[in-house]
Amino acid sequence: MIQTIQIAPPDDWHLHLRDGEALEHVVAATALNFRRAIVMPNLKPPVTTVEQAIAYKGRIHAAVEKACASGTYSPEQQAVMAKFEPLMVLYLTGATSPSEIEKAALSGVVKAVKLYPAGATTNSDAGVSDLLGQCGEVLKAMEVCGLPLLVHGEVTDPNVDVFDREAAFVDSVMKPLRKQFPNLRVVFEHITTKQAVDFVTEHSARDSQGRLLLAATITPQHLLYNRNAIFKGGLQPHWYCLPVLKREVHRQALLKAATSGLPQFFLGTDSAPHAKHLKEMSCGCAGCYSAPYAMPMYAEAFEQMGALEDSRLFEQFCSLNGPAFYGLPVNEGIYELKREPMEIPERLPFVTDSGIVPLRAGETLDWTVTRLS
Numbered sequence: 227m228i229q230t231i232q233i234a235p236p237d238d239w240h241l242h243l244r245d246g247e248a249l250e251h252v253v254a255a256t257a258l259n260f261r262r263a264i265v266m267p268n269l270k271p272p273v274t275t276v277e278q279a280i281a282y283k284g285r286i287h288a289a290v291e292k293a294c295a296s297g298t299y300s301p302e303q304q305a306v307m308a309k310f311e312p313l314m315v316l317y318l319t320g321a322t323s324p325s326e327i328e329k330a331a332l333s334g335v336v337k338a339v340k341l342y343p344a345g346a347t348t349n350s351d352a353g354v355s356d357l358l359g360q361c362g363e364v365l366k367a368m369e370v371c372g373l374p375l376l377v378h379g380e381v382t383d384p385n386v387d388v389f390d391r392e393a394a395f396v397d398s399v400m401k402p403l404r405k406q407f408p409n410l411r412v413v414f415e416h417i418t419t420k421q422a423v424d425f426v427t428e429h430s431a432r433d434s435q436g437r438l439l440l441a442a443t444i445t446p447q448h449l450l451y452n453r454n455a456i457f458k459g460g461l462q463p464h465w466y467c468l469p470v471l472k473r474e475v476h477r478q479a480l481l482k483a484a485t486s487g488l489p490q491f492f493l494g495t496d497s498a499p500h501a502k503h504l505k506e507m508s509c510g511c512a513g514c515y516s517a518p519y520a521m522p523m524y525a526e527a528f529e530q531m532g533a534l535e536d537s538r539l540f541e542q543f544c545s546l547n548g549p550a551f552y553g554l555p556v557n558e559g560i561y562e563l564k565r566e567p568m569e570i571p572e573r574l575p576f577v578t579d580s581g582i583v584p585l586r587a588g589e590t591l592d593w594t595v596t597r598l599s
């Protein structure tokens with residue numbers, strides 16, 4: 227049995243850091259484990275302009291500096307955290323202009339634009355209700371600039387069963403989108419179904435610069451759990467995220483995709499912090515907070531597939547495929563996990579006294595992060 231895994235430092239290609247005090251509570255966990263992260267723009271109000279993205283990036287850097295100065299972290303940890311680079315994203319609305327897209331592409335700060343179908347998920351109200359009808363010119367500009375569209379891929383039609391909303395999205399939005407904008411670069415975020423896996427697997431086309439046109443991120447919870455987790459012994463709000471966990475057959479398809487070595491699939495935790503009392507209420511928020519323990523969880527998923535013995539497949543998913551898609555260099559240094567038990571606390575400090583409950587709170591994981599350089 228393999229005892230140590232060494233890979234190039236990973237990146238998180240789908241992350242929620244929030245803002246203000248919440249940001250200060252969660253940013254260190256990511257900066258300690260990931261060299262870069264695609265930071266989601268679903269703040270209140272959303273990050274819709276390059277100017278706002280630059281300002282938000284500044285607040286993230288300031289939060290990292292504050293964490294470093296807090297006396298909580300060793301000099302080695304602080305050195306790792308100081309290397310963290312947030313990659314910013316614009317929130318697509320009906321009012322986004324082609325000129326803002328051009329500005330974003332030239333900014334060097336904004337790496338993508340995010341589609342939230344209006345009403346699909348947390349803070350999506352400002353999103354788009356008819357992508358192809360409302361955003362044609364903007365999508366054309368993105369296609370020309372090579373700026374990727376990141377997609378929360380669920381239809382919002384209340385008549386579609388909540389467990390079918392991603393599969394329906396493949397047919398009603400993804401397929402026409404690919405047809406109308408064949409050179410638009412797209413990331414199907416946090417995929418949860420066999421239908422999404424198949425769609426992404428079948429599209430291996432590349433642009434004139436040799437970059438993939440379609441890719442997908444996968445979360446730790448969708449690799450490790452099926453929808454039974456939400457109802458185990460009672461209603462489990464900390465297992466509720468969007469898209470919601472699916473049947474076992476879909477989880478198996480995701481595991482196969484993540485460990486396939488195909489360049490289309492890469493790591494995106496979708497770590498989405500919500501205070502404990504806002505998850506455990508009559509209308510609980512969607513989102514799982516996984517950032518501090520995500521890497522041991524991904525290792526566990528790969529081990530379930532017998533795909534850890536040779537750490538190259540794990541490295542491709544965590545550290546190589548994402549940079550290749552985004553046209554960025556692979557991180558220098560070494561990230562190491564050892565087969566040692568790692569306990570997840572029941573609760574972590576957060577903005578209110580209720581704190582935050584991390585994904586798999588109270589459990590012991592098989593892998594511990596031992597080197598971050």
Ligand SMILES: NC(=O)N[C@@H](CC(=O)O)C(=O)O
Nearest residue numbers: 242347348467468498512513
């Ligand atoms: N995944 C979630 O359940 N929640 C995310 C939003 C999102 O990624 O859809 C959040 O911002 O809380």
Ligand SMILES: [Zn+2]
Nearest residue numbers: 347378468469
């Ligand atoms: Zn989403």
Ligand SMILES: [Zn+2]
Nearest residue numbers: 242266496498
């Ligand atoms: Zn998300």
